[in-house]
Amino acid sequence: MLIGDVSRHSGVSTRMLRHYDALGLVRPTGRTAGGYREYSPEDIRRIFHVESLRSLGLSLKQIGRALDDPSFTPAALVSDLIRWAEDRLARERELLERLRAIDASAPEGWQGVLRIVELMQGLNSASASRRQQAVLSRPEGVPMSVDVLAGAVLTEPDPHVAGALRWALARAGGDGVAALAAGVRSADVDVRRRAVRAIAEMPEAPDATAALADVLGDPDATVRGHAALALGGRGVTSAVPVLVGMVVEGTGDVEAAEVLGALSRDPGCADRIVTALADELAAHTEDSAVRIRLTQALVELPGTTAADLLRELTHDDDRAVALIASAFVGVLDRRSTEDRDG
Structure with a gap:
């Protein structure tokens, strides 16, 4: 089967098939009289094997070793792939939360976006003093993201930083009680304590009394x-x-x-x-x-x-x-x- 036919049947582009050939990953068994690549049924099966392993996240180098080394065992590599996938998902979830926080804050222009990003980066610091500074160093008149502050309130272990966060959340405007709602229902008692204490310090919030009565x-x-x-x-x-x-x-x-x-x-x-x-x-x-x-x-x-x-x-x-x-x-x-x- 010629390369064009293989591409149509396998869904792998001719460019990628040539790349596999150059790497020695899938080399066609024969050539036509005119010098064109000719793939045997075994070559095609190997292409499908390569694509299957690629779908698991293996690199082409790892795939070559997996297919050519009889002593290669998948157990260790699969464990590594699971860990890498979990790390990647965590990064993606973090990015998604950042984007949602920015979207919810409805920033005016890129300066507003940058201020929210700076706040999130500061709150993610390993240093309690830097986290507190990120909350307290907000320029006068610059709004803060209620969702970002509420999320930080629910996870902050340091009492001084937590106090600054509650203070900022109570003054940020917006629906801080709604942003803390997930914390009130959390199975983690520490999260519930943080959420209720923060709501208790928002006397002007319209839903605060009802939220407190529920707990x-x-x-x-x-x-x-x-x-x-x-x-x-x-x-x-x-x-x-x-x-x-x-x-x-x-x-x-x-x-x-x-x-x-x-x-x-x-x-x-x-x-x-x-x-x-x-x-x-x-x-x-x-x-x-x-x-x-x-x-x-x-x-x-x-x-x-x-x-x-x-x-x-x-x-x-x-x-x-x-x-x-x-x-x-x-x-x-x-x-x-x-x-x-x-």
Whole structure:
């Protein structure tokens, strides 16, 4: 079969077939009287073998060795090909994410594109100080990519850089909450913590409250706590059970008690909070540390109901609880006297 016929049947260009011949990879068995290449059925089979191995990513040199060296085994080479393919896919995914980030930022002109690329390069630095500088060195009035910042927030391990990223994201405009949505649903608890903390620092974002409310039932106490403190600070009473739970567990209990105190300024919520704290006191009769934290939380609450409960606790069987309650009652009495005299 002549080279033109081989090309038509195999799909390999005549130029490539000549290249294979020059390399000694596939040399036609014969020549016609006129000197044209003539391929035998075995030559054609070898062409198909070459093309099959090329489809796996082998170089022509590797293909020649694979076909001509009887001792050559594919195992090691296939493992290398898998690793190279994975590396190539990772680079392609990284490029795709860069392009998507640039597209989402809708930059004005090439200067805008270059600024986004510079930000991404800075955030990919191995140096925490350089990553932080990339965030903080933005010229005044130059917009930053919300998607790039959100992606960095979800992966940043350094607390100082993470703080700078949250600050920048909260001020970047755009829908930062939507950009963090994948992080809120992540199976990785560290990613969820970063996402919720960032959303908590975006009080002006329209969807922030709904996003935080959705994670009040998260299995991780830290995620629940960030959400509850932020929601309670915004007057959202659905955070009360989590805030009370924080007092019981001793995780952020001081901050939780302060937020409960602020929520108690609403008369409709005050009784609910006092009742929840009283129920926990009744449920933890043998745990002095929990009862002390609950007693301390009561002093943050305005109104007579909380004060009355504190007075009851001055007679508590746990001497430590009784002493702390007595001290707080004294503080409340002095405040009442000063308010009356003032």
